[in-house]
Amino acid sequence: MNIDNNMPLDLAEILHRQSKVANGFFLQGGQEQLHRAHGAYSTIHTILMCNQLSLHRGERWWQKEFLICNMGIARVYDALGKTRMAESLLASSIKVSSIYGIRVLWVLIRVWA
Numbered sequence: 001m002n003i004d005n006n007m008p009l010d011l012a013e014i015l016h017r018q019s020k021v022a023n024g025f026f027l028q029g030g031q032e033q034l035h036r037a038h039g040a041y042s043t044i045h046t047i048l049m050c051n052q053l054s055l056h057r058g059e060r061w062w063q064k065e066f067l068i069c070n071m072g073i074a075r076v077y078d079a080l081g082k083t084r085m086a087e088s089l090l091a092s093s094i095k096v097s098s099i100y101g102i103r104v105l106w107v108l109i110r111v112w113a
Helices: 009-028 031-052 060-079 083-100 104-112
Strands: none
Touching: 009 031, 009 060, 031 060, 060 083
8 A cells, every 4th residue: 555645556556547637638738649638537537436346435545546537537628728627627526625624725726736
């Protein structure tokens, strides 16, 4: 287990690699690369959703990673000009995060920095 956030190390490595891929595509810009970034973030979303069944959904690392993933997807939507979709996803993510007590500002800084 990862001492920092109790996430299983193999899962942490997979999510970290996939996040780097998604961010790399996003930073390259362009329509095709943004769609690839969306696909990479969707993979992270799927991994998290599949693993929630074997974990307690209330674990903070899971909540934080899920929120970061949603913020990444919102960032891609915004770059693609789908501002309403981005705003809707951000609003629901912030609402959920505040319910669980996650620091939204930290996540926003990390994702949009």
